[in-house]
Amino acid sequence: MKSALFIDFDNVYSALRRLDIHYAERFARQPLDWLHWLTDSLPLPAHAPLGAKGRRLLVRRCYFNPHVYQRFRPHFNRAGFETIDCPPMTTEGKTSTDIHMVLDMVELLQHETRFDEFIVFSADADFTPVLRKLRRSDRRTTVLAVGFPSAAYQASADLLIDTDSFVRDALGESDDPHENIPPTLAPAPSRYSYQPPAHHWMPPAELSIPIATSDPQEWETMREAATQIIRQEVETSDLAVPLARLASRLPTQVQGLDGSSWAGLGSFRRFIETLSLSPLLLDWSHSGGYLYDPQRHARPMPPTSRDGTLDSADPQLVRQICDATEAPRLGRADWRQLWQAIADDLAQQPFHLRDTGKRVRDLCRLAQCDISREEVNWVLRGLLMGGHQFAPGQNTTQQLAQQMAQNLDKLCTREELWLDENQRTTLYDWVGADC
Numbered sequence: 001m002k003s004a005l006f007i008d009f010d011n012v013y014s015a016l017r018r019l020d021i022h023y024a025e026r027f028a029r030q031p032l033d034w035l036h037w038l039t040d041s042l043p044l045p046a047h048a049p050l051g052a053k054g055r056r057l058l059v060r061r062c063y064f065n066p067h068v069y070q071r072f073r074p075h076f077n078r079a080g081f082e083t084i085d086c087p088p089m090t091t092e093g094k095t096s097t098d099i100h101m102v103l104d105m106v107e108l109l110q111h112e113t114r115f116d117e118f119i120v121f122s123a124d125a126d127f128t129p130v131l132r133k134l135r136r137s138d139r140r141t142t143v144l145a146v147g148f149p150s151a152a153y154q155a156s157a158d159l160l161i162d163t164d165s166f167v168r169d170a171l172g173e174s175d176d177p178h179e180n181i182p183p184t185l186a187p188a189p190s191r192y193s194y195q196p197p198a199h200h201w202m203p204p205a206e207l208s209i210p211i212a213t214s215d216p217q218e219w220e221t222m223r224e225a226a227t228q229i230i231r232q233e234v235e236t237s238d239l240a241v242p243l244a245r246l247a248s249r250l251p252t253q254v255q256g257l258d259g260s261s262w263a264g265l266g267s268f269r270r271f272i273e274t275l276s277l278s279p280l281l282l283d284w285s286h287s288g289g290y291l292y293d294p295q296r297h298a299r300p301m302p303p304t305s306r307d308g309t310l311d312s313a314d315p316q317l318v319r320q321i322c323d324a325t326e327a328p329r330l331g332r333a334d335w336r337q338l339w340q341a342i343a344d345d346l347a348q349q350p351f352h353l354r355d356t357g358k359r360v361r362d363l364c365r366l367a368q369c370d371i372s373r374e375e376v377n378w379v380l381r382g383l384l385m386g387g388h389q390f391a392p393g394q395n396t397t398q399q400l401a402q403q404m405a406q407n408l409d410k411l412c413t414r415e416e417l418w419l420d421e422n423q424r425t426t427l428y429d430w431v432g433a434d435c
Contacts, residue, residue: 006120229250357376
């Protein structure tokens with residue numbers, strides 16, 4: 001498929017920097033890495049030309065503010081980009097990037113080469129009209145919009161690149177520490193290997209996993225100690241045991257077991273699935289998973305949909321807000337538990353989007369609050385994009401809730417969901433903030 005790529009560098013870099021400076025620097029200094037992902041791994045948009053199996057980037061253009069980002073130009077030159085200078089045109093620092101990009105895209109519509117796909121890296125909703133024009137001309141559009149793009153902008157693209165996927169897969173900022181294991185210790189992935197679906201439940205089994213430490217005796221000692229602690233935990237519990245609870249306990253009670261590498265296996269799940277726990281059963285289908293004794297415990301069931309149980313003074317309004325902003329459909333108690341988990345975690349650890357998200361998710365589950373990792377990340381990204389600084393002394397539950405309420409209020413206005421004072425009070429009460 002013949003494609004043309006247009007990058008609003010200032011927009012993408014500054015948005016990634018708000019999430020994590022390492023994301024922004026990797027994007028700016030290693031464009032060849034994410035270009036390969038774009039051409040070789042990213043799925044094609046819907047209704048791609050018949051027979052198209054991949055992308056060929058015939059045009060690569062990157063639009064810079066040279067006064068600020070000149071230092072990144074060599075990296076894009078080496079990646080085969082045309083770099084277009086877009087210096088500030090106003091005293092406020094506004095550049096002409098958007099108009100340059102639009103004119104170039106319209107010009108390519110008339111080019112003798114028919115471009116099948118236009119790829120736009122920008123969250124600027126000003127590109128909505130040109131995306132619609134491209135659609136009317138029967139061209140496919142793919143967009144990377146870091147942050148919270150408007151609903152109209154998203155709907156005008158044929159394919160919206162997920163920010164988490166771009167960070168994880170294109171930039172190589174993986175959540176899985178297993179990727180950092182030496183090759184001799186990591187099981188080789190197979191494109192033909194069977195992966196059970198998320199709802200599948202099965203007893204732990206002896207797996208053919210290489211010894212993950214240099215000392216086999218140390219490995220067996222850790223496994224035996226972990227098995228004993230887990231069995232004792234299940235035996236003394238009247239209910240199925242959340243695996244998040246075990247994941248937090250084992251590193252503190254098993255000598256030599258590191259909760260970041262899990263004996264070199266890379267994840268808690270890989271570690272626990274090497275243990276001999278029969279007749280206990282593992283259920284990974286929801287809420288981070290459970291371990292239970294089928295003779296004593298009922299099989300844990302997934303929670304019912306929150307959509308019908310939004311505990312708010314006006315659940316219909318809350319559903320409207322969630323529909324307009326794509327905010328997670330949490331109840332009031334969930335929001336309050338989430339703020340407490342974030343505040344507790346940041347009192348002990350510095351903020352890092354990926355690591356904080358994982359720890360907060362686990363804290364919520366330990367408190368029997370079923371919040372997914374995706375929902376936690378949505379909230380953390382929203383706080384960052386809204387300007388919240390995760391600095392010491394600025395992360396009280398009320399400060400976090402207040403920032404989120406203000407963010408949602410602005411997003412509602414952008415999506416033309418106008419809130420009156422009573423509705424705004426409902427919004428603030430729902431997320432646990434003082435209006």
